[in-house]
Amino acid sequence: EPEVTQTPSHQVTQMGQEVILRCVPISNHLYFYWYRQILGQKVEFLVSFYNNEISEKSEIFDDQFSVERPDGSNFTLKIRSTKLEDSAMYFCASRMRQGMSGNEQFFGPGTRLTVL
């Protein structure tokens, strides 16, 4: 069964450093998402991406964050200058299309980001 994959599973970085989190969505999916979950808290939406552009973003997704689909398979989240409060699990998700079927989002296993 096709699944969303994410690398790395755990990333440790120093405050102020740039990090890139990588995701490979399910191959025939068209919509891509990033969520994060700070330890012990809710899963929070960051950004959605469709047709090579951001379609929606939350207040969390400020100028320090960017997303890119550099090729036909990868979807990346970049944090330019990490802060301690960026420590969290970051989940990538994808879905096929709008409509009654195919609207469910499928999540990857997550990348645990630890900022020291």
Place this chain on the structure above:
Amino acid sequence: DAKTTQPTSMDCAEGRAANLPCNHSTISGNEYVYWYRQIHSQGPQYIIHGLKNNETNEMASLIITEDRKSSTLILPHATLRDTAVYYCIVRSNTGNQFYFGTGTSLTVIP
């Protein structure tokens, strides 16, 4: 997107049916009910969704009341591996993001 209300936690005996309720009294006509679960710190896992009719798949059944103001997720024979946080989410078909609340922490007891 409409808000949902779920009990904070529930227990269920292994092998018995787990019935997880969700209230969504402000749901509008084009909004679907989705259920996801999260086992420990893994990525949320899609379970099932529906609009008006009851739905069943290999994982669970979804019962939606006629007025659509509440629903119940049924895991017919709960196993220890079903211990997880279960999220009921209401979202329109054209919406982008899912709003995850605090969900119901289900513990399946041997």
